[in-house]
Amino acid sequence: MNRRLPAPAQVAANLGLTVSTVADHLLDDPVVLALQVMRRLPPRARTAAADALAGAGGGPLAVLTALGHAAAGRPAELGALVRSRVGQASPVERVHLADVLTAAQEPELADELLSGTPSGTRGWSEARARWHWHHGQVDEAIAVLTTRGRPGRLRARFYSEHRALTGGLTLLSGRDVKRAVGYEPTPRRVLHVLTNSLPHTGSGYAQRSHSLLLATREAGWHPEAVTRLGWPVQTGVLRARSADEVDGVLYHRLLTPRLEPGMDHRLAQHARLLLDLVLDRRPAVLHTTTHWVNAVVTRAVAEAVGIPWVYEVRGQLADTWASTRGPEAKRSQRYRLFQARESEAVRSADAVVTLGEQMARRIAADGVPRGEIVLSPNAVGGAFLQTPRDAHQARSELGLDAAAEYIGTVSSIVPYEGLDDLLRAAAILAPRRPRLRVLLVGDGTDLPRLRQLAVELGIDDRLVTTGRVDRSLAPLYHRALDVFCVPRKDMDVTRSVTPMKPLEAMASERPTLVSALPALREIVTDGVTGITVPPEDPAAWAGALESVLSDPEWARSLGQAARAWVVAERTWGSNAERYAALYARLGAAESRPNEPSATGRPYTRGE
Incomplete structure (x- = not known):
């Protein structure tokens, strides 16, 4: 317990x-x-x-x-x-x-x-x-x-x-498994096994998780969540408690005075503590997210107590790791082993969920039938569904120059976002657009390099950076921009992963420019709900930006069409309906005996 x-x-x-x-x-x-x-x-x-x-x-x-x-x-x-x-x-x-x-x-x-x-x-x-x-x-x-x-x-x-x-770890002992004999789940209770969460981080990952928890609760389920072993203390939150309640949603923490040495022993420690929580809270289904570390722990506990588990693929972390290294990284032993563990996770889960069609194709290549993969795209809710505020009003509240032209993003500031290309595009435009400013809202490893690049390009007086901001301010910052930009680099990770940020900008009626990559083309119709621009091409980005900035009526029509599409097609409520149907199909809606099988695997996909 x-x-x-x-x-x-x-x-x-x-x-x-x-x-x-x-x-x-x-x-x-x-x-x-x-x-x-x-x-x-x-x-x-x-x-x-x-x-x-x-x-x-x-x-x-x-x-x-x-x-x-x-x-x-x-x-x-x-x-x-x-x-x-x-x-x-x-x-x-x-x-x-x-x-x-x-x-x-x-x-x-x-x-x-x-x-x-x-x-x-x-x-x-x-x-x-x-x-x-x-x-x-x-x-x-x-x-x-x-x-x-x-x-x-x-x-x-x-x-x-x-x-x-290399896989094949046994995370729970026979004694642990015996504790789970006779487990009786609580119908319609779902436990999400997460990497991190609100209120200690405002990341897109945490925002998506919380939005889905709220939406599934509205759909008649009883969701709770638990974060990874040792979090958030390991990121400096010394006053963290064993649980937080955010908007009525309970987030459990697995805190211990010391983590066991070694990744293999730590995974076993994680599994034991998660099993304690599961025996206490009695969920009918476990729902975890990438990457494979979450999956192996969740799978071990689900098999021990005899309930199904869902694996939600939100990204390709091996590709994210490789994106900061050269092309040879994808031929490395670590990359191959990482991918093997991810493939094993999707094949062994009772159900697989992912964000978009590009990611679904990659999962299908690992052996999961495409028809069994549930799509749960990123979406919007809360303040983003309210009528957007006037840009000048938003800038006034944020202390920004109301007369300036703002291009930029609300994002994690990391290299694959391609914000160096945005700065170079701004440098091209700067001589003929004296009021142009680049607004970068967020923080990340690439921010120091971008500040230095702005100095080298002679536009450091045009760059406005905020660092991390409170999540309640994100809608205001979206609305303050004249053009929202997603200039992602052309990499495997960016070609397959669909981010949340352009959807929030589109819901805010902002004309949105994105790199012409498959994952981004899934959410932006060129010339209708936004503009797709060749990636890693600052001159093309400068041309596209100038076209939108020079035609306010066109910019307004792009923003209005984008908002109409997002509100109609991409809300958390529609995702919650998909989850409710999935959980019910897995038998989590009704009381049923869940004795572990002799092999510890009570379910097979599609049962």
Whole structure:
């Protein structure tokens, strides 16, 4: 049972988890830990911290300077610093600089440093192992630590992740399974097994989850949710409780003073705690989302208690990982193993849900009949269904210049969003559109690089960045834009995953420009509900933007047609109807005996 601790005891347990997590990361990869900490700071504090480190100077402090450039997203300065130090840096300093370069997505220069440094140097084997791991070379990373390094924490961590990636783990013991004998589910109760959630993050993932929970409740079901092991304490929320209630929806937390070492043992710990919660709450169906880590834990618990489980594919995380590396990443061992686990998850689930047709085709290629895949596209609700406010009023409330022309996005600021192409398009337009501004609402790893790029393009005075904003302000920021832009790069992940942000912009009656990619073409009809533009082509984007900005009537008609389509076709209520039908088909609407079978698998798809 997931017992609630008194507030002081819970904070003490959370503090223990935080200290142990920080200690683990500090010992495994201190450079990545430092970058993650700085990236979670508010934008101004992050910039100040990065600049302070970058100003540390050369000599013994060169590693700190390199870390500052990495945190600030200045690859040119980072590369120049490292090359200036190569001839005079000690072997240990070269190893530390290589670690910074690998963490900063500059592995080629890291390879140069490590190749020119004696392999017996302190920390060399760990740095080379991290370099292999960055490239998805799992066996090579372990081999380096086995033949050159000392048996230690990093090798143990890589071994454990390798065991998890190769599959076949037994997560629950016979004793755990015996506890589930005689399980009686509560009809119409659904437990969503999530990665994260409101109120501790406002990500698109969390927004979608919450919208679906509310909509299925309106459809007559009783949804609750639980987030991943250790979350949100691991992201710095020390005062997290064992449960939160948001709009009447209960979100459970799986909190413990310490996580077990190794990914394989941690998955087993996750499964045991989830089983405790399931035995307490008695759901009739479990519903989880990508990626495969959620799936294997959910599957183990569902099989133990004898209820069906649903796997919702919201993205292609292997492709997301590969998008920050070169094309060879898709040929790596890590990518292949990751994809194998995802394929196994969709084939073993009692039902599969996904966001769009492109993703459904990929799932079908893994062996799930296309007719059995339920589409649950991203949608809108709440404030986005209300009559949109006037743009000038929205800008006034947000403190923006009412007379300016705003193009931009409300999004996570990551490289595959292609916002560098938007800045380059803005630089093309800037000389003839003096009132043009680029508004980027959100935060992410690519924000420092984009700020630096704006300086290089001479439009830093045109760039407005907000960092993370409260989710209640998102509709206002959508309405404040003259043109909403989704200039995504042409990658596997962007060709198949349909994002939520253009739908929210369309519901806000904003003319919406998107990259001409298959997933985005599913939601934008070119010239009718928006404009599709060739990806990674700043000149084409500049031309499309100027056409819309120069024709207010056309812009208005695009926005009105977009809103009409979204309101008619893409609401959370319509998705809830699909879920209700799916859950009923799985037998979760009525009382029924659910004794686990001899194999632990009481259902087959389509039963």
